[in-house]
Amino acid sequence: MACKRGALIVLEGVDKAGKTTQCKKLVQALQQSGRPAEMMRFPDRTTTIGQLISAYLEKKSDLEDHTVHLLFSANRWELVPLIKKKLEQGTTLVIDRYAFSGVAFTSAKPGFCLDWCMKPDVGLPKPDLVMFLQLSPAEAALRGQFGEERYETSVFQKAVQQKFEQLMKDPSVNWRVIDASQSVEDVHENIRTQSLNAINTAENQQLGELWK
Ligand code: TMP
DSSP, rough: OOSSOEEEEEOOOOOTOOOOHHHHHHHHHHHHHTTTEEEESSTEEEEEEEHHHHHHHHSSSSHHHHHHHHHHHHHHTTTHHHHHHHHTTEEEEEEEEEHHHHHHHHHHTTOOOOHHHHHGGSEEEESSSSEEEOOHHHHHHTOOOOOSTOOOSSHHHHHHHHHHHTTTTOSSSEEEEEEESSSHHHHHHHHHHHHHHHHHTTTTSOOOOOOO
C-alpha cells in the first residue's frame, strides 16, 4: 500500500438520534486536523437504484418487502468500488447508516429473520468502527414529531431499536454505544475520540469483510 489507508467509520441509530449532524461535525473536525475525510450516506438517493428507494420511502411507490431490502443492499454494493478506492487513497469515510440499518429495518417487519436480512450484505467492506447513537423513545419524542416518510412511527422505531440491540451482540463488529442524550458538543467529543483511535488502528490493518 503506497499510503496508510483511511478508516471506515459508521454511525447508526434510530431516528432523531442526531446521526447526520454528528457525521458532518466529525468530518469537519477530521479535515481541520489535517486528516482527509469525507461523508457518505445510505441510502444514496442519487443513483438509479437510490431513486427507486427514495420514491418508496416517500411513499410515491410501493415495493415488495424482500425487493426493497435487496435494493438497499444493492445500493451499498454499487458504491463499494468507490469506498475501497477512497480508503486506499488514505481518506477516512464517515458513513451515515450502513448494512446495520438495512438489517434492523427489514427484520422489524413481520416474517423476516435477522439471518436472511444479513445475507445480501455479507462481504461488504467491514467498518473499523460502528457507533450506535443511543436515544430512548421518550427522549426521541421530546425532539419533535417524526417525519412523513415510511418507517417514521414510534411503534416501528421501537421494533427497529430492538433489532439493533440484537445486532450489537455480535462481537465480530467493533460496536460502541454513544449516549446521544448529551449535548451536541459532548456527543461530538465522544465520537471524535473514538474515531481517532479507530483511524490509528486501521492504518496498520487490512480492510475486513463484513459478517464473513
Ligand atoms: P434517511 O435517509 O433519513 O437516513 O432515511 C432512510 C430510511 O431508510 C430510514 O428510515 C432507514 C431506512 N433504511 C432501510 O430501511 N434500509 C437500509 O438499508 C437503510 C440504509 C436505511
